Amino acid sequence: MKKGIGKNLLYTLAAVAFLIAFWAVAWAAVGNELLVPSFSDTVKEFFALWTDGAFWVGFLRTLLRVLVAFVLSFVSAVGLAVISYLLPPFGRFFAPIVAVLRSMPVLAVLLILIVWTSAGVAPVWVAFFSLFPMLYAGTLSALAGVDKDLIEMSRAFKVPVKRRVSGLYLPAVTPYMIRESGAGLGFAVKLVVSAEVLVRTKNSLGGLIQNAQLYTEMPTLFALVVVACVAGFAFDCLGTAIGNAVERRLQ
Amino acid sequence: MKGVISKSYGEKQVFSELSFEIERGDAVCVLGASGTGKTTLLNILAGLTEFQGETLDVPEKVGYVFQEPRLLPNLSALENLVYAGCERAEAERVLDKIGLSEHKNKRPKRLSGGEKQRVAVARAFACGAELLLLDEPFSSLDTALKIRLWETFAELWKEKQPTVVLVTHDIEEAWALGRRIVVLDKGTIVYDTRPKRAGYPAPYGEKTEEKEKLLRVLLGL
Numbered sequence: 001m002k003k004g005i006g007k008n009l010l011y012t013l014a015a016v017a018f019l020i021a022f023w024a025v026a027w028a029a030v031g032n033e034l035l036v037p038s039f040s041d042t043v044k045e046f047f048a049l050w051t052d053g054a055f056w057v058g059f060l061r062t063l064l065r066v067l068v069a070f071v072l073s074f075v076s077a078v079g080l081a082v083i084s085y086l087l088p089p090f091g092r093f094f095a096p097i098v099a100v101l102r103s104m105p106v107l108a109v110l111l112i113l114i115v116w117t118s119a120g121v122a123p124v125w126v127a128f129f130s131l132f133p134m135l136y137a138g139t140l141s142a143l144a145g146v147d148k149d150l151i152e153m154s155r156a157f158k159v160p161v162k163r164r165v166s167g168l169y170l171p172a173v174t175p176y177m178i179r180e181s182g183a184g185l186g187f188a189v190k191l192v193v194s195a196e197v198l199v200r201t202k203n204s205l206g207g208l209i210q211n212a213q214l215y216t217e218m219p220t221l222f223a224l225v226v227v228a229c230v231a232g233f234a235f236d237c238l239g240t241a242i243g244n245a246v247e248r249r250l251q
Numbered sequence: 252m253k254g255v256i257s258k259s260y261g262e263k264q265v266f267s268e269l270s271f272e273i274e275r276g277d278a279v280c281v282l283g284a285s286g287t288g289k290t291t292l293l294n295i296l297a298g299l300t301e302f303q304g305e306t307l308d309v310p311e312k313v314g315y316v317f318q319e320p321r322l323l324p325n326l327s328a329l330e331n332l333v334y335a336g337c338e339r340a341e342a343e344r345v346l347d348k349i350g351l352s353e354h355k356n357k358r359p360k361r362l363s364g365g366e367k368q369r370v371a372v373a374r375a376f377a378c379g380a381e382l383l384l385l386d387e388p389f390s391s392l393d394t395a396l397k398i399r400l401w402e403t404f405a406e407l408w409k410e411k412q413p414t415v416v417l418v419t420h421d422i423e424e425a426w427a428l429g430r431r432i433v434v435l436d437k438g439t440i441v442y443d444t445r446p447k448r449a450g451y452p453a454p455y456g457e458k459t460e461e462k463e464k465l466l467r468v469l470l471g472l
Contacts, residue, residue, distance in 0.1 A: 149321050156297045156315040157335040157378065167334045171325040250325040251360060 037218040045223040055208065062196065062205040066188045069127035077132050081139035102133040107198060114199050123195035127188045138180040142173040175247035182239010186232040193228045252414055254307035256295055265291050266438040278408060278415040280429025282422065284472055287435045289418040293384045296416060314380030316388040320367035322359040328370045329355040337377040345377035349403050365396045376407045385417040389424060398455050401427045405452040422469060426462055427452040434468055442468045
């Protein structure tokens, strides 16, 4: 197992090294700091952000939007997926609604949302409309993946519903749901920041990116984008690591 | 326990007004070729399969031993019994009796195939079932282990005396464990006997005229 983790880490480091090398080549080829800043300047700016109060206010507010969007979509998606699983006719009724939400161009809908709400709230709804169908489908698929033989055994022994939930369903779906949540949070960072950039949300990571672009502060712009990428990647990795650890513990 | 049941899957009729009666505390082995409705019958008795039917009078508390152990992977052997509704003390006692006292805190992945199936048998007996349904429970085990498990099964049955319906296609198993043997063919009972044997379970490979007759019935299906 440890050998596998070491190998994966090696591949990840190699991919990061490749991206940095690609950046260096692009910087040398373009030769214009206003288009592609150097990697070293961006790194300096990245660490400089850590001591900047305005950055922290923007970053934490963006994270708060991400968390609010995630909690809203998680609770509603899991709740409705459980109802769909227990009542298949409801699932069939709800399927076209989910399909519409899934195919909705959320950044275009953002333009409607900004009219109805505010620049601080609209990014939350944009993330919600994208995360909800993803988490709904994930929960349904996790429930459908619960071992049918064990469900039948539980029915034969007339195991009470409460014990079935805690002994059979939760252990079966939890690792999957944790991994799905990590991926969802990572995706939400991308969506919220994109929406914040488009609607110029004040005190947000997207707003800071928009300002950096306006004043052509390219190292700051690149550093802020790196922050968004790292935050999304961290959620994704954390979800996978915790999900896998829980799965190992449960088996 | 008695019933008159009919069951069909689309066009295919499995049972047409199959009528049966089983004495309380009896051990009935149902023999028959594949596809004759043996598992369907057990699933109907367990309430797992709907039936188009007339009447069915079955005890409330049912235990089921499936062809595979069907144990929850995240629970120990003992916890699997508790999950199914067994009292913890009784679960421990039956696991000890079945020779699994050293393994009761192990999860299924740390048990061998035979040990897992013994846990499944223990689960059915320890939960106080009035009706025990067994679907070819020993078919995947080697002969030596199978015979040992027959002995354990008979010992537990004598102690608790639940009504047993055991489905098998193995005549040796039916002869060893069935106090009554029923042969099912195309959804109908074609042979019904109470064999006279040398003990319970009957010795492996016992030869009697009645067993020969039973074999001829099976060969003639």
